[in-house]
């Protein structure tokens with residue numbers, strides 16, 4: 001059986017399962033969405049958003065790109081962030097990176113990756129910002145893992161720089177979280193990013209509202 005045939009067969013089974021548990025499942029799903037979380041993760045096929053969080057359709061608004069980046073001039077991520085916060089009124093925004101991230105790995109190497117260069121340069125900027133800490137790590141694996149974590153942290157900072165996040169924080173206590181998924185163990189790790197502290201530190205420069 002081809003992969004495609006299998007997918008459609010899986011889908012038929014999934015519908016059956018859902019309807020057995022709740023005959024009105026899809027009718028309910030069609031009514032609309034009210035997710036409480038916006039999840040920004042990596043496109044990596046191993047890092048499936050809903051699966052690793054054990055959530056159902058309708059529970060999490062998802063955006064994925066290479067290396068879970070939040071870039072202020074990327075209309076795609078910015079549209080998602082604005083829609084999720086202003087219209088869906090999510091309560092939490094999560095940036096989830098993962099160890100063994102190919103995008104982060106590529107940014108650590110000196111190679112010309114064509115159209116990916118400007119995208120990956122944002123990760124190189126994270127490296128430059130935290131160069132002292134990273135260069136102090138002699139083990140390459142540790143440095144790689146740490147850059148994954150610092151990249152998540154900086155993407156959270158990028159979120160905090162936006163007007164939409166600053167406004168929702170002030171008005172209704174929206175919060176931003178940084179997580180890392182450990183592909184090796186399957187564990188989801190909360191980096192416990194101190195959102196109010198970061199906000200206080202960067203507001204001197206990035207206050208918009």
Ligand code: CO
Pocket residue numbers: 042043044066067068098100101102103104
């Ligand atoms: Co990745």
